[in-house]
Structure formats: structure tokens, C-alpha cells
Amino acid sequence: MSSPASLASIAVAFSIALPSLVLAAETRCGWIDNPTPRNWWLEDSQKSWTIMTQDPDRxxxxxxxxxxxxxxxGEFIEINGPSYGYACVCMSVETDGDERITSILSVDQLRLAQCRSDKALPSRD
Incomplete structure (x- = not known):
């Protein structure tokens, strides 16, 4: 059985660690591209983020x-066959801080008009 002191220590440790876990998630909104099999990028107002490529190591x-x-x-622009193209999304993700999305926590597909009207995103069509 755990003592009240050890339970308090565990609670303190979790309360210290929890804010850093929450801060790791980033909301990224923009164009999600899947032009060919196993190739995915997200282009937001800051940069192009690699989600996945045909990398044998990943x-x-x-x-x-x-x-x-x-x-x-949903609203989708086909560019390379019926399954490949791009759409507008908001994603909750974790990144390496440089160029790669390392974890996807959630994805919401949006109307194309939302990305098209965002002046901070590159234009499409």
C-alpha cells in the first residue's frame, strides 16, 4: 500500500509533467497534400511540413x-487519380520543430474555401 507522502510525490510529478505534454501539441491548418502513394505533406502559413514519404526507414x-x-x-481536389490530391485541414500535431510532423493527434477536414481565403497560405487552383 502506498503512503500518502508517496502518492503526493506522484501527484506533484504528474502536475509538473502535464503542462509540458500539453504544450507539445500544435494546431496546424492548411493544405494537406497526398499526390502519390505514401507521400503526405501539410503546407501551413509557416512552412511545408513532411508527414510521410516513401522513406524505407519510416x-x-x-x-x-x-x-x-x-x-x-469531403471537399477534395483530385490531381493524380481518384485517390490522390489535396484538401484543407486543421490538425493537432507534434513536430520535430524543424520540418517533420512526428505525431498526429487529430485531423479535421475543412471546406476548401477556408484555405483559399487564408492569405497566409499559398494559393491553389
Missing amino acids: PEGPEGMELIPDLTE
Whole structure:
């Protein structure tokens, strides 16, 4: 059985660690591109973020890839066959701080008009 002091120590440790975990998530909104199999990028107002490439060292992509919905069921621009193209999304992600999305926490597909009207994003079409 744990003593009240050790339980208090554990609670303090969690309360210190929790804010750093919460701060790790970033909201990134912009164009999500899937031009060919296993190639994914997100282009937001700051830069182009690599989600996944045909990299043999990272064949499964980041944790949370399964959270990307079937983009063809929403507003989607087909560019390379029926399953490949781009859409507008907001994603909660973790990044390496440089160029790569390392974990996907959630994905919401938006109307194309939302990205098209955002002057901070590159224009499409």
C-alpha cells in the first residue's frame, strides 16, 4: 500500500509533467497534400511540413496516420487519380520543430474555401 507522502510525490510529478505534454501539441491548418502513394505533406502559413514519404526507414509514417480521414469524402481536389490530391485541414500535431510532423493527434477536414481565403497560405487552383 502506498503512503500518502508517496502518492503526493506522484501527484506533484504528474502536475509538473502535464503542462509540458500539453504544450507539445500544435494546431496546424492548411493544405494537406497526398499526390502519390505514401507521400503526405501539410503546407501551413509557416512552412511545408513532411508527414510521410516513401522513406524505407519510416514506412508507417508518424503515429496517428490512421486519423487522417478519407479526404475524398469531403471537399477534395483530385490531381493524380481518384485517390490522390489535396484538401484543407486543421490538425493537432507534434513536430520535430524543424520540418517533420512526428505525431498526429487529430485531423479535421475543412471546406476548401477556408484555405483559399487564408492569405497566409499559398494559393491553389
